Amino acid sequence: MSYNIALNFEDGVTRFISCNEGETVLDAAYRNQINLPMDCSDGVCGTCKGSCHQGKFDLGDEYIDEALTDDEAEQGMILTCQMVPASDCVVEIPVASTMCKTGIAKVQGTVLEVNLISPTAIELKVTADDDIAFLPGQYVNIQVPGTEETRAYSFSSSPGSRDLSFLIRNVPGGLMSSYLVGQCKAGDPLTLTGPMGSFYLRPVERPVLMLAGGTGLAPFLAKLEYLKAKGTEQPTHLIYGVTNDDDLVCVKELEQFAAEIENFTFKTVVASADSAHPLKGYVTNHMQDAPIHHGEVDVYLCGPPPMVDAVLGYFRDQGIKPNSFHYEKFTPSVAAVAEAVA
Structure with a gap:
């Protein structure tokens, strides 16, 4: 048996490796010709420290406290030289990919x-x-x-x-x-x-609010495909906003997701005052059905910069701090910029 391990580097590059049962992430990376930071490989120095908040793994008890404290382990910090996956995992590596003699595939x-x-x-x-x-x-x-x-x-x-x-x-x-x-x-x-990119779907452990603007719908379609395959018991709500009626696309696909994913709902919003759409304005005008729960929600937002700024301002003005807030801005001919607000 082997597991797929996503190594997310701080420069935004993700490399996937296969990790055999009983194999450490460090050894699997080296076998895949990715030189993760390492000095001792024995759980002593802490050089290989990273974090993992997605997946199951075992750290054993061979490392010393100076390399990884109990508090750090409780917060999801790991040592790649000691981490033995028990499922597919996502591991954050706090260095650039180029420092590990790898790069974009x-x-x-x-x-x-x-x-x-x-x-x-x-x-x-x-x-x-x-x-x-x-x-x-x-x-x-x-x-x-x-x-x-x-x-x-x-x-x-x-x-x-x-x-x-x-x-x-x-x-x-x-x-x-x-x-x-x-x-x-x-x-x-x-x-x-x-x-x-870091705008990927985290483990769904609480309600999810998705906010899409225009073709910023794209990553949410991938997320919903994933939820359809994996299932979720948490309420997931999407608000999809566009400027004009003609900009609304993939509505039939969203209706199909709503039929196939338990607890998934969505609404579409058109900003133009000339629109005949039943919901007009901006996504922030139609948050009444959003599963915000006084902040016990994970928010994902993708759209043009003005929309991102408006939504951030909405939550700030409402005095609501979501459990996690992940957003991605995009502009024509410029690479997407993803950020997370804890």
Whole structure:
């Protein structure tokens, strides 16, 4: 038996390794040619200290308190030289990937379909030549064919398949948008590098509030695919806001998720005053059904900077501090920026 271990480095790079039963994360990383920080490998120096808040593992009792205190262990800190996984895990490594003689993985892919599903949104489907593991909510950089430029796009598909999908904003005159709308066809090669990003779904242990703006819906589609496969007993609520009626996409997919995922609900909101949509305004105008529970909630937010700032301001003005707050801002032609507010 082996387990998939996601190593998240502080520069945003994620590398997946296979860890055999009874094997330490440090040994598995070295076997996969990733040189994690290490001096002693005996639980004495603390050089290999990281953290793990997702997955089951055993640290044993061979390490000394100077390397890892009881308080640190209770807070999810680990020593990779002592950590023996008992399930798939996500491990945070507090150094850059380049310091560990590794970096972003590169995968070749082939375009399956490209569809203009609204005036402002493009659906891109790609099949990867090799396996590409990622956490639901992460993104890759896709190279614009014929250039050295890349653009960052979140997966909208579930992990575990070489068939990948992306929901991409159609930016008039944009480099990638112009290629996708004007030139791209099935069979075209693409180069993807990643995965990257910290906007991934954490263990669902309390109610979840998802807030999406425009094509910021993409990572939530991946998260919902994951929840559909794994199941959850916690209430999960999505508020999806757009500017105009034409910007609403993937509503049928959301309705299907609501039918298949227990305790999942969603609403759509249109900002334009000219809209005939029943819910108008911004996502912050329609929080009455949100499972906030005086802060006992994990919040995930993805959208353009003004939306992110408005939502952060809403929670601040309401005096509500969620258990965790993860958000990702995006702007055209700029890589997504993910942050977490504990």
